[in-house]
Amino acid sequence: MTVFILVSEAHTGGWIWHDVAAQLRESGARACPVTLTGMGGGGAVAGPGTDLETHVEDVLRAVDAAGDAAEVVLVGHGYGIHPVAGAADRRPERVARVVHLDAGIPRDGDPALALVPDPAVGEQLRHTAGRPGDGGLVAPPGRDGWQRWGSLDGVAEEALARLARLAAPQPAGTLTQPLRLSGAGAGVPSTGVLCTANGSTLARVEALAGFGDPRLRALVDPRVTFFELATGHWPMLSAPAELAGVLLRAAAGEGYRLRGAEAELPPHLRPFLMDLPERPRERHGRVDLHLPDADGPRPAVVLVHGGPVPAGVRPTPRDWSCFTGYGRYLAGLGAVGAVVDHRLHGMADFARAADDIAEAVELVRGDPRVDGDRVALWFFSGGGLLAADWLAAPPAWLRCVAATYPVLAPLPNWGMVEARFRPAAALRTAGSLPVVLTRVGREAPDIAATVADFLSAAEGFGARVEVVDVPHGRHGFETLDPTDESRAAAARAAGSVLRHLGLVTS
Known part of the structure; x- marks a missing residue:
């Protein structure tokens, strides 16, 4: 059985996946939304030592709980790709695929803050100690500030109100602690789900890959696939059925594959x-x-x-x-x-x-x-x-x-x-x-x-x-x-x- 372990954007918890998880279960898969430590109801309370490593351990526990017979697909949305990448690096033999849901590609030594689109987060961190283990918290944005984390295209007013109401402060250490990767997870197949209303498109990814940057060569690996969703950064709120369908297809190895550099001149x-x-x-x-x-x-x-x-x-x-x-x-x-x-x-x-x-x-x-x-x-x-x-x-x-x-x-x-x-x-x-x-x-x-x-x-x-x-x-x-x-x-x-x-x- 395929088990989807769903890890969400900063300030949010497992609740945000409710509609997507229901769709996945109706299709016969298991869905395990994760509420990371300190990120709201159902998760552990953040202590002074809560950092990125804490969240990696949260995801690892979900992977281990899935059972040896399960085909585990890790889904990281925004910030969530950092603990997902850390977990895949520790359990590569247990992970069938990693899905980057409107998320970047974190590398060894990167703090999550490097891929955070909201400059206000950095400003808040300057007013906290901002070091792993200091217990500092980054407040979630106000109701009108969520667009700084990504396009709200397609998100209904009711869903936006729920997002603002249930949002939790983010432990500063989860954003500032560097991600440590050994490289063991580099061979795990992956899928990028690009939310086009948030500025991510296949055309732009293909152009980046065509630049010849050696850091992006992995994108033309046949084990790497892509999908586009015509919505903003929060597809679990704006297009849950479409997102569930894409996740099921990604788990099956479907999706667009980039052409190799030898195919034609970029x-x-x-x-x-x-x-x-x-x-x-x-x-x-x-x-x-x-x-x-x-x-x-x-x-x-x-x-x-x-x-x-x-x-x-x-x-x-x-x-x-x-x-x-x-x-x-x-x-x-x-x-x-x-x-x-x-x-x-x-x-x-x-x-x-x-x-x-x-x-x-x-x-x-x-x-x-x-x-x-x-x-x-x-x-x-x-x-x-x-x-x-x-x-x-x-x-x-x-x-x-x-x-x-x-x-x-x-x-x-x-x-x-x-x-x-x-x-x-x-x-x-x-x-x-x-x-x-x-x-x-x-x-x-x-x-x-x-x-x-x-x-x-x-x-x-x-x-x-x-x-x-x-x-x-x-x-x-x-x-x-x-x-x-x-x-x-x-x-x-x-x-x-x-x-x-x-x-x-x-």
């Missing part, structure tokens, strides 16, 4: 949509300069890639086809195309990436071949948030900001991003700075929503925004959709940027 390494001649390229620290055939100082366009891009990705973004392509194209039209390799590797890195960009801009403006009074910044994808600083206080030399398929507000599971990086709010003080925004028709709904909110804010503030539409284009259309429509849109966007720099293009 999108970011496919050819640029225009066949362009080589141009002189120089590397200066984090910046590549694509140089035009021209005498005298020329205007420059600084190209800012998206992210987060894992630190181990090779080649780095300045060598990706999209950015070498735009660099050559701009150089062919008489401008210096400057591509920055910034260090946006995680949600806590936006400030560091912003510093990298500011440093790169000064390097570019200081080059004698660049007219430092005619510079544009062009942001792509997740790099769109980095436009906020420049919109909020545009310097006189900044003639234009461009953004292509941008993310213009943190996505639902990007909670650690500083409030400073909000381009829509920054428009309030953008003045007459022109903005060229390229929008794709086949954008992910959560990203499209950030663009719509930005355009609404632009209208309210009277900002100068030109929209270039690619009706049939996808996110990354320059290498995914090499069509006449795409080429025309890229040319129009580049032409508009260069006109703002005082270059006339045909």
Whole structure:
């Protein structure tokens, strides 16, 4: 018999699985919702030594109680994946599969806090001792604060009220104690259940795997499967029947399997949509300069890639086809195309990436071949948030900001991003700075929503925004959709940027 051991998000207990457990039992499986120590009725009371190891032991007891004949499937939701991973590492021979339910992939030495999307948790921990065994407690969010832990899409008001009413304080040590893994559980089959309204999709996972980061190679293992659920971070409340069905299919080994790197070139390494001649390229620290055939100082366009891009990705973004392509194209039209390799590797890195960009801009403006009074910044994808600083206080030399398929507000599971990086709010003080925004028709709904909110804010503030539409284009259309429509849109966007720099293009 299959036994599902269900371990929930922070501040919650076994009660949250009520409807899912009932569905699983009706299908003939056993369901064992776990209330971890200190997490409410039915569980042990948290003492001063309650930490992540305590919660790992809670899950181990549930595994041992399942019986030797049972096929154990461990399900970890959000924070719950940490004690689940610890238990699977201790009992790999007893666990048939680990399900990451809208949860990350914790690694040896990671504290759970590293994957917590709510920055308010870190602030609370700074006001407690925050060390294992200190007895500190992190209060649950108020009724209106649960969205900081993940999208509430699909959660009814009654269920949200119950969530707020039954939530328990989280022992600080469970969030701060590093997870210890020996590697014994690495061979246990796993399934990722991606809640698309919370920003997790197969397309994004496949893109991450395609980056070549060695830490993500395990995702293309045939024992790893994936499912999508069209709901927010709390599917046990918003879609219990659908979640139960996915868990049963996961236990049977079903699900989508990622294609291996050998299947085809990943999108970011496919050819640029225009066949362009080589141009002189120089590397200066984090910046590549694509140089035009021209005498005298020329205007420059600084190209800012998206992210987060894992630190181990090779080649780095300045060598990706999209950015070498735009660099050559701009150089062919008489401008210096400057591509920055910034260090946006995680949600806590936006400030560091912003510093990298500011440093790169000064390097570019200081080059004698660049007219430092005619510079544009062009942001792509997740790099769109980095436009906020420049919109909020545009310097006189900044003639234009461009953004292509941008993310213009943190996505639902990007909670650690500083409030400073909000381009829509920054428009309030953008003045007459022109903005060229390229929008794709086949954008992910959560990203499209950030663009719509930005355009609404632009209208309210009277900002100068030109929209270039690619009706049939996808996110990354320059290498995914090499069509006449795409080429025309890229040319129009580049032409508009260069006109703002005082270059006339045909």
